[in-house]
Amino acid sequence: MRTLYFDCFSGISGDMAVGALLDLGVSKEYLLEELKKLNIDEEYRIDIKKVRKSGIDATQFDVILTEHRHHSRNLFDIEGIIDKSDLSKGVKVLSKKIFRIVAEAEAKVHGERLYDVHFHEVGATDSIIDIVAFSICIEYLKIDKVISSFINTGRGFVECEHGVLPVPAPATAEILKGIPIYSDEREFELTTPTGAAIIKAVAEDFKMDCPLVIKNVGYGAGKRETEKPNVLRVILSDDEQDELFLIQANIDDMTGQMYGYLMEKLLNAGAKDVYYTPIYMKKNRPAVILNVITSKSKEDEILDIIFTESTTIGVRKIKIDRVELKREIKKIETEYGEVRVKIARYKDKIVNVKPEYEDLKKIAEKNNIPLKELYQKCHPREM
Numbered sequence: 142m143r144t145l146y147f148d149c150f151s152g153i154s155g156d157m158a159v160g161a162l163l164d165l166g167v168s169k170e171y172l173l174e175e176l177k178k179l180n181i182d183e184e185y186r187i188d189i190k191k192v193r194k195s196g197i198d199a200t201q202f203d204v205i206l207t208e209h210r211h212h213s214r215n216l217f218d219i220e221g222i223i224d225k226s227d228l229s230k231g232v233k234v235l236s237k238k239i240f241r242i243v244a245e246a247e248a249k250v251h252g253e254r255l256y257d258v259h260f261h262e263v264g265a266t267d268s269i270i271d272i273v274a275f276s277i278c279i280e281y282l283k284i285d286k287v288i289s290s291f292i293n294t295g296r297g298f299v300e301c302e303h304g305v306l307p308v309p310a311p312a313t314a315e316i317l318k319g320i321p322i323y324s325d326e327r328e329f330e331l332t333t334p335t336g337a338a339i340i341k342a343v344a345e346d347f348k349m350d351c352p353l354v355i356k357n358v359g360y361g362a363g364k365r366e367t368e369k370p371n372v373l374r375v376i377l378s379d380d381e382q383d384e385l386f387l388i389q390a391n392i393d394d395m396t397g398q399m400y401g402y403l404m405e406k407l408l409n410a411g412a413k414d415v416y417y418t419p420i421y422m423k424k425n426r427p428a429v430i431l432n433v434i435t436s437k438s439k440e441d442e443i444l445d446i447i448f449t450e451s452t453t454i455g456v457r458k459i460k461i462d463r464v465e466l467k468r469e470i471k472k473i474e475t476e477y478g479e480v481r482v483k484i485a486r487y488k489d490k491i492v493n494v495k496p497e498y499e500d501l502k503k504i505a506e507k508n509n510i511p512l513k514e515l516y517q518k519c520h521p522r523e524m
């Protein structure tokens with residue numbers, strides 16, 4: 142199961158949330174392509190760049206309005222923009238959920254009816270883009286569960302269209318009802334109504350202690366420069382033990398080159414291993430068994446290649462378990478330069494050390510030294 146943990150130690154805003162998911166690995170091209178499906182009657186451009194925040198490499202997501210038409214949109218207008226787009230159903234549902242959370246808070250804070258609420262900044266194009274972009278990114282990541290830390294709201298006062306407001310802003314405070322908040326010494330707004338609505342819409346739980354195995358981390362940059370890193374951190378954990386399968390097929394009518402090509406394609410697509418076993422089939426026909434070890438997550442791609450690049454019309458699938466030694470790759474200096482070695486440990490004891498073939502191959506060709514000599518000379522015992 143894929144779990145995403147929002148570490149809101151520096152609050153959360155719309156652009157930080159999008160920046161963090163991009164930094165985690167959402168395709169920028171995919172996001173920009175999907176956003177084209179949103180027809181907003183205002184010119185804008187999107188700026189996505191890597192920045193350094195207190196030494197941390199983070200992604201900054203910025204919506205820059207290239208024309209300044211003042212928009213006063215209400216929930217009905219915004220739902221219309223989203224519904225008329227060609228965005229996926231999931232993105233539309235989540236985007237409208239986030240906007241409704243803000244609208245309900247606005248209505249409560251100002252004593253208005255829901256559809257009479259006119260958003261201030263959140264109704265502006267940049268906030269619409271932030272919210273829809275976040276929905277696109279979270280769908281792209283195929284997340285099963287979202288957990289968040291307590292929310293650092295910041296403190297002090299903030300100036301906005303309303304005038305000067307206490308932090309958390311009234312709308313933010315309304316949205317964060319029931320959600321654990323805190324503030325540190327930083328005297329400014331760390332969590333905005335958009336950021337609060339986003340985390341409220343997606344997080345199933347809020348806790349500071351969240352044991353998980355980190356698969357990947359992303360950092361979304363906040364605008365302000367502060368001594369503490371003004372970033373939103375997202376942590377992806379994927380506890381799905383990727384099941385392994387042995388896929389087999391008996392083949393007797395392919396040429397050697399075709400077998401070679403098929404093996405290369407399968408390995409390049411991420412098969413854990415590919416090998417052929419010679420057999421004799423009915424009527425003593427010489428043939429091979431194609432053996433492909435693949436993880437479940439790669440299975441579809443592997444099957445595509447087998448059925449398009451081989452002559453087989455059927456495969457056998459056997460679920461297998463595998464016991465693997467802990468491995469690490471270390472770079473070490475040798476007289477010929479840097480060589481990577483693969484180190485395998487069994488019960489914390491090094492049981493195998495092997496220089497990386499590609500590195501030795503480069504050295505052999507560059508220095509005109511026989512490869513076998515390099516394996517002997519560069520064997521880790523002497524390294």
Ligand SMILES: O=C([S-])c1cc(C(=O)S)c[n+]([C@@H]2O[C@H](COP(=O)(O)O)[C@@H](O)[C@H]2O)c1
Nearest residue numbers: 260261262263268301310311312333334335
């Ligand atoms: O846009 C809305 S609805 C809004 C409401 C309030 C209230 O507290 S009421 C405050 N603000 C302030 O505007 C900026 C931008 O907020 P985003 O959520 O659009 O990033 C921020 O300072 C809010 O406190 C907006």
Ligand code: NI
Nearest residue numbers: 247261303312
């Ligand atoms: Ni307001």
